[in-house]
Amino acid sequence: MPELAEVEFFRRVWMRAASVPVLEVQLHPKARPLREVDYEALREGLTGSCLESSSASGKRMCYKFSGNQWLGVHLGMTGELRVEAPGFIPLKHDHLVLRLTKSSLIFADPRMFGRIQYASGADAPPWWRDLPPDLLSPKFSEACVNDFLLRHQGLPLKAAVLLQDGFAGVGNWMADEILWRSHLHPQRKVATLTAAESVAIHAETVAVAREAMRTVAVEKGTTFAEPPQGWLFHTRWGKVGLCPRDGSKLRRETVGGRTTAWCEVCQPKGNKRA
């Protein structure tokens, strides 16, 4: 599932075609990601309009077209945005195609857990208002994290840092990285956290988010790099995953519904930081 940096990567892919009018809109009206869309309104609204700007929030993004047209994109598990040639023939999973003079903008989603939303109007639509704080904004403060965690005391830490209304954009690998860097066991309950540990979660979330965003290649947006060496990311999926700090064999179990990797040496179950 795309996480913060991948969403940012895909957001930039379509922006390469900004300021060019849409000639035609093609879509698969029965595809599940388009279930909420009034496709006649979408077709009418976007035809003739130009992509003006976009923003991302956590795992979601929103494209603003001229004439106050809003297109929301959630990539779900397998969604992606591409730019193809103008005469490109859509493939089976290309559910939305915007034809421009020199390119075609494609939304594809093989497993169809993604979602497209559309609205028109001067103000941002309800689904693009009241967004959770961006991990790299001043709003995502120590106090904000602490308040959020206080509201989820019964959860294991892994499940808490995956909640999108508090940790927007954090997915499975980021969550494991944050807890590993914070020396916190993923199965510990939020209620057992000390004030210092809550501060550590905030600091490591910001650090991981910042590094993850740095991996998004700005140049042409054709690829994104891997996180820095020495991160858990590089060893967590290995056959015998080893802790980058101490070389211990990583534990792997389902926590909070997701496969989770951690090091029992530097993430002990007790509430003392290593």
Ligand SMILES: [Zn+2]
């Ligand atoms: Zn370790």
